[in-house]
Amino acid sequence: MSEQITQAAPPAPAGVDAPPGVIKRMLGGSAGRNLGLVIALAVLIAVGAITAGDRFASLDNVITIIRFASIIGVISIGMTFVITAGGIDLSVGSVMGLSTVVASLAAVQLASTQTSWLLMVVIALAVGTLAGFVNGIVIAYGKVVAFMATLAMLVGARGLAELISNRSTQIVNNQDFLGFFRSDLLGLPILIWIFLVVAIAGWIVLNRTTFGRRTVAVGGNPEASRLAGIKVKRHMVYIYMIAGLTSGVAAVMMLGRTTAGTATHGTLYELDAIAAVVVGGTLLIGGRGTIVGTVLGVLIFSTLTNVFTQNNLSTSVQNVAKGVIIVAAVLLQQRFASRGSRGK
């Protein structure tokens, strides 16, 4: 093998041997995705401030926006876990409704006995978690597709709530409970504090614990996770229980805010939650999830609603705008994501 070997690498033109592109890489990473969301939020705020002036840009209104976001926000944190793990939960809204009904009925029963309102809270959380447990068992061990299993729970839980409540609204009049939810802590309403605590807990669990690692792994490749020794089925049950638990927390918040338990609470919340999670940057096919993104997603939608309400635009216009935002956000993310992985 002598003269047949051509020594390679001609001094070819330097070409587009682009520099490492640190900025592009950053934009492709989670920081970049969140940056996009922050920009979107800033644009919305600017629009609000320009069109509605001081009515929008006041501290009170900012608190209103976040307060408005907090119930759906708590549900969205649970939804983030489900979607990251490669699942979907359509039943969160109606499970929340069911929880308000059961808990408020219990509260009415218990009112005469002066039992602590904490019991009502525990009942709401338990109902939510139990519904999630049923979802998880049916999906993981019954091998029913998550979409169908939780669709069945959506219909079933709503029906059950109507049956139990006889389609009437139960008023909660435990003054301690209502007083607690009317109170402020360091100038912020309790609802916001609950959202904050749930979001921080969710962030820690997803990013810093073995539970979170399993969640991402199972969503990224369930078979590889199983063969690496992760108990995938059991983990999926836990995941749906988390979604149920956050629905229960949301139910308590709803009871505190409206003082009433009714079967219609939480209607269509599942769609708002899924939209917030996906706009936030969690992959719908699983394997990547971001709590910060979800929080930003929730805030974007509630700011949008606020801007529209301040300008007296109808909910129909709002819904059209929401739809546009969802598509635009997903398109933007795909651009960032593909830059990151294909390295163009």
Place this chain on the structure above:
Amino acid sequence: MITVDHSAALLEVRGLRKSFAGVKALQGVDLTVRAGEVHCVLGQNGAGKSTLIKTLSGAYQPDSGAIFWQGEPVTIGGPVAALQLGIATMYQELDVVDGLTIAENVFLGHEQATGGLLHVASANARTQEILARLGHSEISPRTEVGQLSAANKQIVSMARALSRDTKLIIMDEPSAVLDSHEVENLFRVVEELTMQGIAVVYISHRLAEIRRIGDRITVIKDGKTMATGLSVADTPTPDLIRLMTGHEVANVFPTAGPVPADAPVVLSCDALGVRGIFRNVSLEVRAGEIVGFAGLVGSGRSEILEAIYGARRSTSGTVTVNGTVLRPGSVDAAVRAGIGLSPEERKSQGLILDEPIFKNVTLSSFARFARGGFLREGTEREAAREQIEALELRPADPDLATRSLSGGNQQKILLARWLVHGTAVLLLDEPTRGVDVGARAEIYALIRRLAAAGTAIIVVSSEIDEVLGLADRVLVISDGDVLTTTNSSEIDEPGVLDLVMRGSAA
């Protein structure tokens, strides 16, 4: 310098470059392919072979460089453009659609139709013709592709190439998923194609195959052409290895003394079976022993490993590790008892491609590094870094996305996983699939070292010489039956094949 015969050059590539965010995958590749030849592209894992063919098939756009097709400069804008020129590609990962029939797969993307109505009968007839041309007239074009073996899926891939006016077929490691018989079949087909004047670019890490069917060789190292147009007949193997790796590689299996007679039995299976797949497998593996399973693809080799590991529920018999009987169908029980499995399909069964390397390495052990349920990624990363450096993973950056690694380097991650975890029993299903010569020798040595340290190991491979070279004892398996158990020194490759043929005839 070489004088290129331009009249016969079908494809010529000059100074091709391609970078991915920071990684220079190709930095000056030259290649000339003549009509009717089998042109082999050799190179280590990560050398850039797959990237090269992806630029030729239109999947990637090169950053710079020139491509000439039949003497004319061309840009290959996309997969369709490549097909229209007459370049067809069989990717490293099979790309057929399981739910469609063979004929539907073959004409996928260029269906014959009038006003939206498919000409099913004529597509079937043409597919039948092509299959006959490939020497497989026994396969019906109406068969659903999902039911086919990997070998036959490849035939479908080739038939798809021939359904167009193809002048060049690129095959990226086609033999990696085949057993020795099927490889023979593949070679026959390749010979027929070249006789019809079609050129084949053939990528493989098995030098013996290249000796069998190759005409000329191009060697790539670190994204650069080291040598091109070498004649297969005149280039000795050590020269090729030196060009590829830059140093000498002893391409031999590590030798080992006999396993001491008093070494304790670590793993034992007693009459293990999975209904309808394999039956009555009894074996014992002692500490420090390597047992190999030899047999054809589909003989039940992988399924036996899965049953031992609990990934498949056994319907009869027991698995015992260090005296503990394992619960059937429980991976968790197996892992806790100290068994590790490196699965056959690294992409679908082994790796989470979008996660960083280190998280894939610690997928079985991250909980052990954690304190009170809280991850300690720093410690994990360091443990992973140690192993990927020991295995010479390229690039050895624990934070890179696993997807961006070449096939052979991805394979090493699976080994690293169990090295970090530490196991008493290691089950290796195709541990060197897609691994280059240099790394292969390293992996063999590593497996031997693990055994010497007292691990009980079972190896499954489609390459019979690998099983025989590596294992102390061999089980020959055919159609779910263990035909014989023997010391690997007492049987050779033809002997194994002979047994298998007689076994499946019986």
